[in-house]
Amino acid sequence: MPASLLGFDIRTSSMADKIPLDADTIVLDVDLGNGENIAKLAAFRKAAPARCKQIFAITKGNLQEELQATTLGARKTIHRPVGDAGLAKIIEDIRETAGILTPTACKTVNGAAKTLENTFARFTTNKPVDLGEVAATGEEIAKTIRNIGVNEWLSTVRTYHHTTFQHILIVTGLACAFATNMGMRKADIEKLTTAGLLHDIGKVDIPASILDKPGKLTAEEFDVIRTHPGAGYKFLARQDGIAEDVLDAILHHHEFLNGSGYPDRLAGDQIRDLTRILTICDIMGALLERRTYKEPFTIAESLAILLQMANDGKLEMVLVHALGRTMEKNVNSIQQTPDESLIALAPLYQSPVEAR
Ligand SMILES: [Fe+2]
Numbered sequence: 034m035p036a037s038l039l040g041f042d043i044r045t046s047s048m049a050d051k052i053p054l055d056a057d058t059i060v061l062d063v064d065l066g067n068g069e070n071i072a073k074l075a076a077f078r079k080a081a082p083a084r085c086k087q088i089f090a091i092t093k094g095n096l097q098e099e100l101q102a103t104t105l106g107a108r109k110t111i112h113r114p115v116g117d118a119g120l121a122k123i124i125e126d127i128r129e130t131a132g133i134l135t136p137t138a139c140k141t142v143n144g145a146a147k148t149l150e151n152t153f154a155r156f157t158t159n160k161p162v163d164l165g166e167v168a169a170t171g172e173e174i175a176k177t178i179r180n181i182g183v184n185e186w187l188s189t190v191r192t193y194h195h196t197t198f199q200h201i202l203i204v205t206g207l208a209c210a211f212a213t214n215m216g217m218r219k220a221d222i223e224k225l226t227t228a229g230l231l232h233d234i235g236k237v238d239i240p241a242s243i244l245d246k247p248g249k250l251t252a253e254e255f256d257v258i259r260t261h262p263g264a265g266y267k268f269l270a271r272q273d274g275i276a277e278d279v280l281d282a283i284l285h286h287h288e289f290l291n292g293s294g295y296p297d298r299l300a301g302d303q304i305r306d307l308t309r310i311l312t313i314c315d316i317m318g319a320l321l322e323r324r325t326y327k328e329p330f331t332i333a334e335s336l337a338i339l340l341q342m343a344n345d346g347k348l349e350m351v352l353v354h355a356l357g358r359t360m361e362k363n364v365n366s367i368q369q370t371p372d373e374s375l376i377a378l379a380p381l382y383q384s385p386v387e388a389r
Pocket residue numbers: 232233261262286287389
């Protein structure tokens with residue numbers, strides 16, 4: 034079974050395992066002729082998240098099994114053996130159902146995911162990153178977002194289930210849309226997209242058991258998470274060609290204006306503009322994503338949380354409002370009536386952000 038296919042994580046588990054909260058679809062490949070399995074299967078399926086589709090694997094031509102699957106409520110079946118081709122078809126269906134209809138966006142996301150794979154592999158093998166490839170990917174993302182808007186970008190990227198890659202593509206897209214909407218110079222937009230694509234490269238060394246841990250991290254685990262900005266910076270600073278403020282944004286994207294962030298507890302003017310923008314887009318991205326430990330927030334809820342964080346002195350209010358305008362501009366045309374303000378509509382939340 035592949036570990037990932039077409040941007041989706043593929044995991045194999047037994048009926049004794051817990052189903053991950055972020056699972057879209059479960060393929061149940063179980064011997065339905067065995068009575069003991071049926072009871073176990075019922076408990077397993079009951080524990081599945083409500084949004085998770087369940088597909089039964091059956092043997093072609095085995096009418097008894099097909100009947101059994103139907104009796105158990107199977108809406109959809111695939112034929113054994115469950116391999117790449119069957120899984121690819123399922124993934125196609127998920128994308129179609131999610132309404133991912135923009136082939137250009139899919140192509141850009143596929144290309145960007147490939148760049149991230151290559152780039153992250155360089156970290157593992159301690160080789161310099163291909164900055165030309167990163168810049169070209171950044172440019173492609175910027176072009177795609179100019180064409181389709183950030184909202185559709187987010188919908189497309191959400192279908193890519195490698196947690197860290199999805200996060201990076203969301204953050205980069207948000208940063209790009211923000212910079213474009215603010216009328217920033219082309220050179221600064223490029224810096225921001227490069228910083229977005231590289232900001233979490235230091236996560237390569239962090240075990241998935243910590244990164245994707247459902248539930249709260251222990252103090253020790255959070256200490257491990259805190260190492261990623263420094264690890265990424267240390268690796269990238271060794272090579273030429275990365276602007277100093279891009280490196281700074283990578284090292285300090287978890288700092289807060291009131292000095293409560295990490296790794297250096299910087300405060301106020303010690304945090305540069307580019308870094309402040311990346312931080313806001315990073316948090317917005319994390320809030321919008323589905324993680325193993327939380328459901329996604331809506332855009333309005335996420336903006337309300339960012340506003341609360343600005344009120345608490347962590348983020349710059351002007352930039353949070355600017356991100357709000359960026360999202361409003363893109364979202365209004367699609368799902369909001371023009372006189373509704375996303376920010377005014379949203380209730381204020383206490384920040385639940387555990388910055389991983
Ligand atoms: Fe990070």
